[in-house]
Amino acid sequence: MNVRTVFARTGRTFGIIAALLAVAAGVAAPAQAAPAATVQATDGFEGNPWSHWQGITDGDGVAGADINQGLARSGANDGWLYTGTGYAAERLAVPVSGWANRRYCTAQIFAQTVSYAAQVGLEIWSPANGWVKLTGATGWITPGGYQPITTLPIDLSGQSTVYVQAIYGNNGAVPQFVRLDDASLTCVSS
Secondary structure (H helix, E strand, C coil): CCHHHHHHHHHHHHHHHHHHHHHHHCCCCCCCCCCCCEEEEEECCCCCHHHCEEEEEEECCEEEEEECCCCCCCCCEEEEEEEEEEEEEEEEEEECCCCCCCCCEEEEEEEEECCCCEEEEEEEEECCCCCEEEEEEEEEECCCCCEEEECCCECCCCCCEEEEEEEEEEEEEEEEEEEEEEEEEEEECC
């Protein structure tokens, strides 16, 4: 064995030993972030929708549900809003007081127009200290399949119950149905 071979093997051995000591000391292993914790409430109008959904209307607005009609995005049932002049809304109470992390929360619902494109709103309301709209988003829904509407993230810390509300208004144009399904409120730790 020549001197170069011994030095190469010895140098490699020292490198391996140094790497093992660094790992044992926690130097070489980067710290991993804790996985994000997610809490979510979902509702697809299943069972008796009126045991957990509330309809709100004005003008000729009507809030309803299709039960076992084959019109749902998923499951058997969907909700719907109808109006020609006025508005219709359906809202769902979501108790969040038991959720550990409520700082980064979004609501989502899927909507489908029956006849023509329409703006459909999704809002989160707080009944504490009077009804206060905490956030809202409007989706431009075109005819065809169900399309998602999602609110921007909001901090729900300090809230005990919030309402996720879909709303459709019309100002005298051709009356139309808007179907709703698969509502959710999701909070993720950041």
